[in-house]
Amino acid sequence: MSTSPETPASASVSPGRPRRRWLRRLSWMGLGFAVLLVIGSVYQAVSAAADARDFPPPGKMVDVGGHRLHLNCTGEGRPTVVLESGAAALSSAWAWVQPEVAKTTRVCSYDRAGVAWSEPGQEPHDAAHVAGQLHTLLANAGESGPFVLVGHSLGGLFVRVYADRYPGEVAGMVLLDASHPDQTERLPESVRMQLAVSVKVMALAPAIARVGLARATGIFNQLGRGLPERAFEEVAVFSCSPRHLETTYAEMRAWNDSTAQVRATRGLGDMPLLVVSAGSAVSSAGAELIPAFQALHREMVSLSSRGQYRIIPEANHLSLLTDESQARQTSAAILDVVREVRATRMSGAASP
Incomplete structure (x- = not known):
């Protein structure tokens, strides 16, 4: 009577065992990932507490009705220049420009609700609400016009709505x-x-910041590269703040509302207006952006019968503020409008 050959040991292994081993490995991987998230979150929280101690607001906190905004005013004289930052930027971005302008006249930078040192508010982040809060901020701080409004990037939409709502x-x-x-x-x-990809990246940015990855990698630090050391450190601190990044994304989501509000504004009459374009791209990938934007900028000159246009050839969108020599050209452009306003006001006062 024949017998069957002895079954190899490997054949006796249950098919379910490899699956269970993979499940155990995935469980350990998931646990390790969760531990890293906890460590990153603790790292972010501890670092944020240290930031609050080491980086107090350089200006003053002003109540605007339920929350406070950060306002930093320097210099003396009229008109007062008001600096409105672009998306993701804070008042520190004007660190080269503000001192230069302050040699000639009073100048104020500030942070919108939820940005940098400013406390978050309950209102939407569209142009109309930004303009309304800026108006309240200046009034409550005792800053009176006439104002020369300077809007960089997204800030250009906000100052146009402000001028329409408060023309006097x-x-x-x-x-x-x-x-x-x-x-x-x-x-x-x-x-x-x-631009659409940038918005999607910003949607993820607050979550990246909450677990410390934005801080650890410095992924958003390039926004302040070239600024004076203290200002660069302030930009680096807030570029990894979940609240700051949430506000940036909220402002981007409000784009359609903000642009509709700008389209509904009137022209600027004979108000002195200077439209400034960067002449270089931030990267080679953005080279085709330059002529397209410059064409749009030239159109904006017609907002005023006294509109003028200027290109700063070697500057890119960021270096208009962050590069010391190019920021001097930006400051000179602002002061050209200040001098034109002064000349206009003086001639108006002298006329019968």
Whole structure:
């Protein structure tokens, strides 16, 4: 009677065992990932507490009705220049420009609700609400017009709405490589795709910041590269703040509302206006952005019968503020409008 051969040991292993081993490995991997998230969150919380101690607001905190905004004013004289930052930027971004302008006249930088040192508010982050809060901030701080409004990037939309809502307070305007309300429809498709990707990245940024990855990698630090050391450190601190990044994303989400509000504004009459364009791209990938934006900027000159246009050839969108020599050209552009406002006011006072 024949017998079957002895069964190899490997054949006796249950098919379920490899699956169980993989499940155990995945469980350990998941546990390790969770531990890293906890460690990162603790790292972020401890570092944020140290930041609050080491980086107090350079200006003053002003109540605007339920929350406080940070306002930093320096210099003396009229008109007062008000600096409105772009998306993701804070008042520290004007660290080269503000001292230069302050040699000639009073100048104020500030942080919008939820940005940097400013406390978050309950209102939307569209242009109309930003303009209203800025108006309240200046009034409550005792800062009176006439104002020369300077809007960089997204800030260009905000200052246009401010001038429309409070025309008696605004005597001049500088649109500094400013956003155009029609740019999402009129820029080349490749550029629109780049901007759409930026919005998606910003949607993830607060979560990245909460677990310490933004701080550990310094992924957003390039926004302040080139600024004076203290200002660069302030930008680095807030570029990894979840609240600051949440506000940035909220301002981006409000784009359609903000642009609709800008389209509804009136012209600037004969107000002194200077539209400034950057002449270089931040990177080679953005080279086609430059002529497209410059064409839109030239259109904005017609907002005023006294509109003028200027290109700073070697500057890019960020270095208009962050590069010392290029920021001096930005400051000179602002002061040109200040002098024009002064000349206009003096001639008006002298006329019968």
